[in-house]
Every structure is written in structure tokens, then in C-alpha cells.
Amino acid sequence: NKFVVGVTGGIGSGKTAATDRFQSLGITVVDADLASRVVVESGRPALKAIEEHFGSGVIAPDGQLDRRALREIVFADPDERKWLERLTHPLIAQEILSQIQSSTSPYTILVSPLLLEGNQHQMVDRILVIDVPQDIQINRTIRRDTTTEAGVKAIIAAQMQRQQRCEKADDIIVNDKDLASLHEAIDRLHTTYLDMANARHK
Numbered sequence: 001n002k003f004v005v006g007v008t009g010g011i012g013s014g015k016t017a018a019t020d021r022f023q024s025l026g027i028t029v030v031d032a033d034l035a036s037r038v039v040v041e042s043g044r045p046a047l048k049a050i051e052e053h054f055g056s057g058v059i060a061p062d063g064q065l066d067r068r069a070l071r072e073i074v075f076a077d078p079d080e081r082k083w084l085e086r087l088t089h090p091l092i093a094q095e096i097l098s099q100i101q102s103s104t105s106p107y108t109i110l111v112s113p114l115l116l117e118g119n120q121h122q123m124v125d126r127i128l129v130i131d132v133p134q135d136i137q138i139n140r141t142i143r144r145d146t147t148t149e150a151g152v153k154a155i156i157a158a159q160m161q162r163q164q165r166c167e168k169a170d171d172i173i174v175n176d177k178d179l180a181s182l183h184e185a186i187d188r189l190h191t192t193y194l195d196m197a198n199a200r201h202k
């Protein structure tokens with residue numbers, strides 16, 4: 001019965017910058033990306049199943065999952081992608097829920113780039129979208145990843161569109177100014193979320 005706030009946004013929108021701030025305010029941040037890596041760590045049953053299904057070509061010399069090799073296979077074949085998702089999605093959900101259950105902070109953040117695409121939004125009480133104008137988004141991502149404008153645009157095109165994402169939000173931070181402004185906006189929402197969590201636990 002924990003109060004959970006889901007944080008999402010497009011590539012380079014500032015999800016990490018935002019959740020780092022929540023963390024420094026003492027709030028536990030559960031990261032769906034990290035959870036999705038944990039479930040396929042070497043020694044996990046899911047990795048064994050992936051190796052049996054796709055062959056040893058998806059296992060790197062160090063025994064870890066070769067993400068790039070796997071991505072190439074499932075990118076080219078929707079049925080293989082579905083097979084992989086049927087295996088991993090329930091495990092990722094379990095991992096996320098168990099991390100949320102372990103959280104002892106007044107409320108908990110779940111940060112996920114795919115919060116609104118799949119079922120993960122069902123795990124949260126409130127949705128915070130980090131929104132950013134596309135030109136800023138492209139510039140920040142190019143600077144961070146040393147990638148090209150075309151590369152970033154292709155990823156943006158493959159993600160949920162800005163308007164659609166914002167329509168699903170309970171709260172929106174427009175991250176178009178400096179980091180200090182982002183932190184101020186987070187600090188204000190933090191107060192609100194503390195009140196909401198308190199009301200829940202009365």
C-alpha cells in the first residue's frame with residue numbers, strides 16, 4: 001500500500017536529472033531500466049531460457065547477455081520480440097514490485113521510459129511527465145551521447161509522441177531551463193507528494 005509516483009519522458013528529457021533530485025530529497029527511486037537488466041543477469045533462469053531459444057550467439061564471452069546481438073534479432077523479427085517480451089515482462093514487473101515493496105521512504109518513485117507504453121503505469125498512483133521542447137531535447141541528447149541529430153530524431157519518432165504522453169500526465173514539468181529551475185519544480189512536487197502519501201496512510 002505504498003504511494004508510488006511514476007516518472008517518464010522521452011529520450012534526454014531529464015528523467016535521470018529529475019529522479020536524482022528526488023533521491024537527494026531522500027526518496028527511493030526504482031529504475032525500470034535497471035530492473036530489466038537484473039532479470040537477465042548471468043545465472044538467472046531468464047538468461048538460460050534466452051540462450052536456449054536464440055542460441056549461444058546472444059551470449060557474450062564473459063557469459064553476460066549480448067544485448068546488441070539480441071536487439072538485432074528481435075528488431076528484425078516481431079515474433080521473436082513477442083517471445084522475448086512474454087518471458088521478460090512479467091519478470092521485470094516482479095522485480096520492480098519487489099523493489100517498491102522494499103522501499104522505506106515516505107513515497108517511492110518508479111522511473112521508466114516505457115511507463116505509459118506497457119502495463120507499468122498500473123503500478124503507480126500518479127504520473128509525472130518530464131516534458132521538453134524538441135529542439136532542446138535534441139541538443140541535450142547530442143551533447144550527452146555524442147550522437148547525430150538524425151539518430152536522436154529517429155529515436156524520438158519511435159517513442160510515444162509528446163502530446164500523447166502529456167495527456168496521460170497528472171503532473172508535468174517542462175524542463176526547458178537550467179538545472180536549478182528543474183530542482184525547484186521537483187522540490188515543489190515533493191511537498192505535494194508527501195502530503196498525498198500522508199493522506200493515503202492516515
Ligand code: ATP
Binds near residue numbers: 011016017144176180
Ligand atoms: P534517457 O531517457 O535518454 O536516459 P533522461 O530522460 O534520463 O534520458 P537526462 O540524462 O536526465 O535525460 O538528461 C539528458 C541530458 O540533459 C543530460 O546530459 C542532463 O545532464 C542534461 N540536462 C537535463 N536537464 C537539464 C537542464 N535543466 N539544464 C541543462 N541540462 C540538463
